[in-house]
Amino acid sequence: MARLRGRGMSSMNYPIGMNLGGDPSQALVHSNPSGKFTVSLSSIDLGQGMKSVTRQICAETLGVPVEDVYVDTADSDTGPHCMGSFASRGTHRVGNAVMAAAREARGVMMEAAAEELEVNVADLETDGRGNIHVKGAPHRSISTKDVAIAAQFRQGRTISGRGIFLVPLSDVDPETGEMSPATCYAHACLVAEVEVDDETGEVAMVRMDSAYELGRALNPRLVEQQLVGGAWMGISHALYETPEPYYPDPSHGPRDFVEYLMPGPGDICPHDITVLERPAPDGPFGAKGPGEMCANPVMPAIANAIFNAVGVRMDELPITPEKVLRAIKAQGGARPQARR
Amino acid sequence: MLELRKDIFADERDDNLKEIGKPTQRQDMLGHVTATSVYFNDHKLQGMLHLKVLRSAQSHARIRRIDLSEAERSPGVRRIIRGADVPRNLNTLLSLINFGKDDEPALAVDKVRYKGEPIVAVVADSEREAFEAVAKIRVDYEPLPTVFDVEEALKPGAPVINETYPKNTFTYHDIYDHQKIRFGDVERGFAAADHILEQRYQMSPIEHAPTETNGSIAAPDTNGRYVVYTSTQALFFSLDTCAKILDVPSNKLHFIGGTVGGGFGGKVDTVTEPLSILGAMLTGRPVRYMIGREEEMLYCAPRGAERIFIKDGVSRDGRILARQFRCLFDSGAYTRLSSYAAVKCAAHLPGPYTIPNVYAEVYCVFTNRVPATAMRGFGVTAVDFAIECQMDKLAHLVGMDPMEFRLINAYRDGDMKAHRREAKNTALIECVQVAAEKAKWPMRDEFKRMSSLKDVGAPRAATPAPQPARESILVNRPAGQQRTVYDRPAPPPPEPIRPTPQPPLSSPPAAAPSHGAIRFSSVFGGRRR
Numbered sequence: 001m002a003r004l005r006g007r008g009m010s011s012m013n014y015p016i017g018m019n020l021g022g023d024p025s026q027a028l029v030h031s032n033p034s035g036k037f038t039v040s041l042s043s044i045d046l047g048q049g050m051k052s053v054t055r056q057i058c059a060e061t062l063g064v065p066v067e068d069v070y071v072d073t074a075d076s077d078t079g080p081h082c083m084g085s086f087a088s089r090g091t092h093r094v095g096n097a098v099m100a101a102a103r104e105a106r107g108v109m110m111e112a113a114a115e116e117l118e119v120n121v122a123d124l125e126t127d128g129r130g131n132i133h134v135k136g137a138p139h140r141s142i143s144t145k146d147v148a149i150a151a152q153f154r155q156g157r158t159i160s161g162r163g164i165f166l167v168p169l170s171d172v173d174p175e176t177g178e179m180s181p182a183t184c185y186a187h188a189c190l191v192a193e194v195e196v197d198d199e200t201g202e203v204a205m206v207r208m209d210s211a212y213e214l215g216r217a218l219n220p221r222l223v224e225q226q227l228v229g230g231a232w233m234g235i236s237h238a239l240y241e242t243p244e245p246y247y248p249d250p251s252h253g254p255r256d257f258v259e260y261l262m263p264g265p266g267d268i269c270p271h272d273i274t275v276l277e278r279p280a281p282d283g284p285f286g287a288k289g290p291g292e293m294c295a296n297p298v299m300p301a302i303a304n305a306i307f308n309a310v311g312v313r314m315d316e317l318p319i320t321p322e323k324v325l326r327a328i329k330a331q332g333g334a335r336p337q338a339r340r
Numbered sequence: 341m342l343e344l345r346k347d348i349f350a351d352e353r354d355d356n357l358k359e360i361g362k363p364t365q366r367q368d369m370l371g372h373v374t375a376t377s378v379y380f381n382d383h384k385l386q387g388m389l390h391l392k393v394l395r396s397a398q399s400h401a402r403i404r405r406i407d408l409s410e411a412e413r414s415p416g417v418r419r420i421i422r423g424a425d426v427p428r429n430l431n432t433l434l435s436l437i438n439f440g441k442d443d444e445p446a447l448a449v450d451k452v453r454y455k456g457e458p459i460v461a462v463v464a465d466s467e468r469e470a471f472e473a474v475a476k477i478r479v480d481y482e483p484l485p486t487v488f489d490v491e492e493a494l495k496p497g498a499p500v501i502n503e504t505y506p507k508n509t510f511t512y513h514d515i516y517d518h519q520k521i522r523f524g525d526v527e528r529g530f531a532a533a534d535h536i537l538e539q540r541y542q543m544s545p546i547e548h549a550p551t552e553t554n555g556s557i558a559a560p561d562t563n564g565r566y567v568v569y570t571s572t573q574a575l576f577f578s579l580d581t582c583a584k585i586l587d588v589p590s591n592k593l594h595f596i597g598g599t600v601g602g603g604f605g606g607k608v609d610t611v612t613e614p615l616s617i618l619g620a621m622l623t624g625r626p627v628r629y630m631i632g633r634e635e636e637m638l639y640c641a642p643r644g645a646e647r648i649f650i651k652d653g654v655s656r657d658g659r660i661l662a663r664q665f666r667c668l669f670d671s672g673a674y675t676r677l678s679s680y681a682a683v684k685c686a687a688h689l690p691g692p693y694t695i696p697n698v699y700a701e702v703y704c705v706f707t708n709r710v711p712a713t714a715m716r717g718f719g720v721t722a723v724d725f726a727i728e729c730q731m732d733k734l735a736h737l738v739g740m741d742p743m744e745f746r747l748i749n750a751y752r753d754g755d756m757k758a759h760r761r762e763a764k765n766t767a768l769i770e771c772v773q774v775a776a777e778k779a780k781w782p783m784r785d786e787f788k789r790m791s792s793l794k795d796v797g798a799p800r801a802a803t804p805a806p807q808p809a810r811e812s813i814l815v816n817r818p819a820g821q822q823r824t825v826y827d828r829p830a831p832p833p834p835e836p837i838r839p840t841p842q843p844p845l846s847s848p849p850a851a852a853p854s855h856g857a858i859r860f861s862s863v864f865g866g867r868r869r
Contacts, residue, residue: 009781010728011746011772013692014720019684022437042575045368046603052366060359071367074575074598084574086605086714128358172683174513177521177700178760181687187767189746189775211774213767216353217344221363224342233604233716242544243642248488248670250399250455250709255634260547273342274774278349278767278792285360286353292717299721300728304742307732315729316542317722340781 001199005206007340008304011189014293015182016280017089022169025089026080027097029058029105030160035130035148037062037105039071042079043094048291049222050090054098056218057284061102062109063126064144080162088289091218092184095284096165104161109144112151112159116142167282184280186288187213190231190297193269194305198334201325203239203306205269210297213276215288220275226290227273234298235269236262242318311335348770368599377599380569383557385626389418391619392470392629394460394477395639396452399488399708400501401481403450406460410476416469419622421461423449426618427587432675433609436580441511443504444674444711446585446614452481453501453673454710456639458611463619463627490647490668490705501673501706510671510679510704517703519686521665523758524697524803526653529662531806533653535737539730541650543722545670546643547636548715552601554640555630558616566617567594573607581610582617593617605714609641609676644678644712645670646722650730653697658740658748661803662697663690667723669704672711677718678704684719687759691727692768693749696801698758743776747787754796766792 017023028040039058045051051071059066073079082094106126113132114121117140125135126144133141151157170180193206208231217223240261243253254260279286303314311334312327328334346355355361371377408420423429423445430442448459460477464470485499492498493508500506509517530536556570572578575595583590600607612629619627631640646669653662667685671678682702690698717724735745750768757763769792776783 007779007781008732009742009775009779010724010731011692011750011768011775012724012728013751013766013768014717015684015688019680019687019719042598044573044575044598044600044603046573046600046607049366051368052364055367056359056362056364060357063358066359066362066364074596076575076579076593076595079575079598081576082574084572084577084608085603086573086608087718172513172519174516175520175522176760177519177523177686177758179683179687180761181684181759184765185692187692187771189768189771191775191779191781209775209779211345211771211778213771216360218360219362219364220342220344222366227342230716237546237721241546241549243547243637244545244645244709247542247544247645248490248707248709250488253638254547255637257549257633260549260637262549271341272778274778275342275344276348276767276770276774277344277346277353278765278770279353280765285357292720296717296721296724297728299725300732303725303729304732307736313729313733315540315726317544317725 003195003197004309004334004336005195006305006309007191007193008301008308009191010297010300012297013185013187016092016184016288017182018087019181020170021167023083024164024166025082025093025097027101027163028080029101031148033148033152035144037069039098040079041073042076043073043082044085046085053091053218054094057095057098058102061099062106063128065130088291091287091289092283093165097163099284100163101161105159108157108159109147112155112157113142113147115155116150183282184288186293188293188297190301192301192305194302194309196306196309198310198328201321205235207269208271211274213278214290215280215283216277216286217275218287223290227294230294231271231298232268234295238299238302239319308337311337379599379601380571383569385559388626388628389463389623390467390470391461391463391615391627392474393458394474396455396457396459398452398481398483399455400484400486401452404480404482407478411473414473414476416465417473419463423447428585431585433677440675440679441504443502454708456710461615463623486708488707490670493705493707501708505706508706510675519683519702521686521689521698521700521758526662526664526697526699529697529803530653532804533661534656535654537734537737538651541648541726543646543725545645548604548606550602553631553633553636554607554612556612556616557628558620559626560620560624565592565594566620568613568617570595570597570613571600571607572597573603578610578613582613585614586617604716605718609713639710641676641711641713643715648726650726652734654734654738656738658738658745660695660749663695665689665700667702671704671706672709674711676711676713678712681719685723688720688723689758692751694751694755694801696803743772743781743783744787746772747790752792752796
């Protein structure tokens with residue numbers, strides 16, 4: 001009886017946004033009279049950071065500090081339509097809508113500034129710290145606050161913008177399945193190392209190394225939270241979770257978190273993540289979306305690592321100790337494969 | 341630990357940005373860590389009532405009679421709602437995007453199709469009183485035969501679960517019981533292959549398990565409007581669904597949400613809002629309908645189970661020549677969103693690899709279980725599990741390193757995908773290379789030099805001439821025989837299987853058809869002919 005180690009890997013891609021498109025999102029951006037901006041959305045922040053990522057996109061596009069932008073969501077009376085927070089669409093779809101709205105608002109802001117400074121609008125740039133100045137002449141400058149006051153009380157302009165992003169709905173050919181499912185894809189590869197106890201069938205995680213290509217990490221901390229949390233979910237899906245442990249027999253459903261198993265702090269493992277950025281041509285600053293795909297590579301990588309450790313193929317999820325042990329016994333004992 | 345590899349694809353990016361790419365603290369961080377962020381359930385409204393539903397005790401049954409007499413007299417009960425009280429008591433979620441037929445009632449009327457299906461809603465002064473009244477409702481059921489297995493549900497003569505779809509399958513393009521992918525000619529690909537591998541995979545249902553369970557609070561507002569605080573993942577999707585079911589103009593409803601305690605796909609179905617709004621309409625009081633943890637785990641939509649059959653033909657130099665794929669999505673008793681996932685699954689095939697011949701059939705199948713719904717990776721997660729386990733087996737079969745095997749088959753810019761669109765902006769190869777480097781997984785130099793931008797297009801994806809003298813491949817074998825070689829009870833010889841040395845990439849293997857192909861199938865196991 002022994003604890004045997006093995007390594008397995010998987011690689012994959014993931015489509016961004018609703019399959020076939022046809023899933024619009026809108027955004028409104030406006031400034032108050034002191035040059036502070038509000039982004040109005042109806043998108044949902046599930047904890048993934050919807051408010052924060054759209055806030056950064058808006059600030060970057062406007063050319064103002066992120067502290068000057070606040071994201072208000074989701075009130076159906078004030079926020080314009082959004083399809084919803086799913087299908088890894090938030091950053092890509094809503095981000096693009098916010099970018100479009102912010103670009104329009106920036107246009108008005110720059111025109112108002114040009115009028116105040118009595119220069120051509122094409123000669124102006126933002127410094128990202130709340131000022132607009134003449135290119136090459138930083139002393140000829142006006143704060144966004146003074147621009148907003150002037151626009152509201154002297155010029156009678158609205159520093160505001162509307163944005164929508166829509167990938168037009170694709171047809172599906174009934175006979176061949178020809179279609180345009182998505183405009184861009186995120187990518188991943190993950191290596192999992194496990195230790196399998198051939199006496200109990202228990203699988204312990206040892207470590208994971210991964211590479212994710214996400215277009216652009218708009219906020220590396222939010223990306224990290226998704227990838228770390230998603231990998232946890234991947235371990236959980238691979239080794240622990242199901243409300244129907246004897247599927248397709250529906251009996252023995254769980255009623256609480258004592259009966260519904262998920263990995264605790266002692267069941268996870270170190271995970272070294274690398275992020276690659278190949279910008280999507282139609283992503284906001286090239287961004288795709290890490291939300292969904294991060295759980296996917298973990299499951300097959302673990303199954304493949306178990307094969308490497310003890311020589312059994314686990315083709316049914318979740319891979320419980322019972323299933324592993326039965327497979328090892330059916331095979332007449334663990335059969336470790338070549339170490340990697 | 342997270343590392344950014346800015347050196348890769350650097351020429352495709354402008355990294356001279358001020359706010360993008362910065363690890364800025366979340367806008368809502370302070371609220372979250374000080375427990376002052378407002379979630380839907382933080383709205384304690386004056387005079388608020390509580391709604392609970394009676395759920396079916398049967399998986400499939402005709403409802404003969406519902407006796408409410410005792411429940412109506414139960415203390416604290418303000419209103420009992422039945423299916424007949426729901427203005428449009430039949431809906432399908434994706435009718436909002438004109439996909440599928442209305443097939444699910446808010447409250448069951450003549451029949452229940454899964455254990456836990458809501459039949460009657462009780463609105464009472466307190467949750468406890470609502471539960472007590474629910475317990476006093478008597479339902480007389482006439483049990484019907486049940487089906488829980490997707491393959492059983494597809495058999496002729498299987499009990500009809502959802503009368504909207506009498507064949508127990510969702511209808512695609514008005515004519516088909518599945519979504520197809522047809523690309524190249526798989527039979528030609530199999531004929532040209534040195535090995536065939538046919539396998540079966542199964543993913544079980546999964547509970548979303550968000551910190552905050554599903555729920556909503558609806559309250560009468562001025563001017564005949566209703567304000568709704570909700571945990572929905574899709575504000576207007578839920579609003580428009582409610583407007584349809586309750587048959588009111590959408591501007592009568594004012595939805596407020598946006599701060600949600602996790603969703604993972606489990607908060608799109610809009611199961612609480614129609615009833616809490618209807619409760620508010622019928623009582624003139626705020627009504628809260630919060631689903632408890634046990635209810636959510638047992639009776640609210642999980643990620644659906646999927647059964648997947650893959651048959652691949654691979655050449656001995658490691659190229660996948662054909663992939664045949666059959667997937668059965670277990671939708672449960674109603675469509676919800678599974679019909680959409682099946683098309684997304686078809687679009688995802690054959691995975692991020694360039695395979696010249698692909699054939700797929702993806703079914704959305706009805707069974708007598710809790711309806712399935714979206715979950716993180718919807719339509720793709722189980723498919724990726726199956727494909728990536730299959731890739732590992734194929735690499736083993738041809739004696740190749742699994743990383744290098746993937747790199748040989750990885751899609752690149754300009755490759756044609758099975759849904760007949762050119763691949764672009766790909767980065768699978770670079771991810772594999774970086775992960776290998778990170779994990780200190782040995783990789784030969786020629787593989788380290790590969791790129792998503794090089795060696796693209798048709799020549800790599802050509803189908804070679806067929807191998808002579810091979811028996812035709814069995815397809816559509818009965819499900820019971822779809823066993824993998826790996827779980828056969830009688831094990832082959834006990835010595836460890838060592839990968840055989842592989843030929844270098846630069847010199848293609850000599851055509852040696854004399855010893856025939858290795859077949860792996862559930863019927864015959866692995867053997868050489």
